[in-house]
Amino acid sequence: MDMGQEDACDTGLALGLNYNASGLSSDRHGHREAVVKLELSPSNMVSLEPSLTLGLPDDVKKAKVEARVARQSSPHSTVSSFSDGHPSSTKKENSIRSEEAEKVSFRVSDEEEEGSARKKLRLTKDQSALLEDRFKEQSTLNPKQKQALAKQLNLRPRQVEVWFQNRRARTKLKQTEFDCEVLKRCCETLSDENRRLKKELHELRALKSASPLYMQFPAAALTMCPSCKKITAASEGSKAGPFVTAPKPHLFMNSFTHSAAC
DNA sequence: CACAGCGAATGTGTTACTTCA
DNA sequence: GATGAAGTAACACATTCGCTG
Numbered sequence A: 001m002d003m004g005q006e007d008a009c010d011t012g013l014a015l016g017l018n019y020n021a022s023g024l025s026s027d028r029h030g031h032r033e034a035v036v037k038l039e040l041s042p043s044n045m046v047s048l049e050p051s052l053t054l055g056l057p058d059d060v061k062k063a064k065v066e067a068r069v070a071r072q073s074s075p076h077s078t079v080s081s082f083s084d085g086h087p088s089s090t091k092k093e094n095s096i097r098s099e100e101a102e103k104v105s106f107r108v109s110d111e112e113e114e115g116s117a118r119k120k121l122r123l124t125k126d127q128s129a130l131l132e133d134r135f136k137e138q139s140t141l142n143p144k145q146k147q148a149l150a151k152q153l154n155l156r157p158r159q160v161e162v163w164f165q166n167r168r169a170r171t172k173l174k175q176t177e178f179d180c181e182v183l184k185r186c187c188e189t190l191s192d193e194n195r196r197l198k199k200e201l202h203e204l205r206a207l208k209s210a211s212p213l214y215m216q217f218p219a220a221a222l223t224m225c226p227s228c229k230k231i232t233a234a235s236e237g238s239k240a241g242p243f244v245t246a247p248k249p250h251l252f253m254n255s256f257t258h259s260a261a262c
Numbered sequence B: 001c002a003c004a005g006c007g008a009a010t011g012t013g014t015t016a017c018t019t020c021a
Numbered sequence C: 001g002a003t004g005a006a007g008t009a010a011c012a013c014a015t016t017c018g019c020t021g
Helices: A003-011 A058-073 A078-082 A091-104 A125-137 A143-153 A157-210 A212-216 A234-240
Strands: A024-026 A032-034 A222-224 A231-233
Touching: A125 A143, A125 A157, A143 A157
Parallel strands: none
Antiparallel strands: A024 A032, A222 A231
């Protein structure tokens, strides 16, 4: 089960678009996060929850900090320097690690090593399950945790690291797709609302031109009941009763019920 | 057998931090 | 002590490619 999606479902999405200046935010390590929030009035969003945020959850950030701290505390420890087919590592180192990995990994292809041939490891169900469990707990690992988990799984730390990286990427992708759907629905809702308001405006203009009496009240003095769409003179409402001039019955029917404005 | 999708692995770019001259 | 270059580690992101249904 995808954690990001779970979060979104559990906490509810606050609809609100809050895009910072650059569209990106950085954590203390300079890693960028897209932050997208969309804010809508509650009346628009009956079925949609408000607050969409694309970004790392706090526990991830915490884990990142911990990992950084751990590395800082021992920048050249055996753990951190162990790592793992890193891009900055030399190819020689990588090939050595690959050879070591061949011994460690319990599922090694039987085919002839072609030098550049990439071995394809398929994680077992147990391995995947354990990795998933750990990912649910925290989506990033510090070097010690990575090392321990790799040992537990009989994998190379690099493989654990890669798995977590790919897992984070998949989570983010799913979350992005989910957010996209929410935003689409949000857009549709707003479009509907916009159409409705335009229509209402059109009707009110028609009403205004058709009925001079309507002009007796300044616009600010008129309020409309949101439920029955009836327009009243708000300040005088209780005394003078509803102000009704309506060639459009659907707008002004039932003038003594519903909201306080009526 | 071809093919699409999945996912493990790799490559690249960026940032933070440390070391050293 | 301040400073800048070099090295290292971690990450996100894009991509490759082997495997599987």
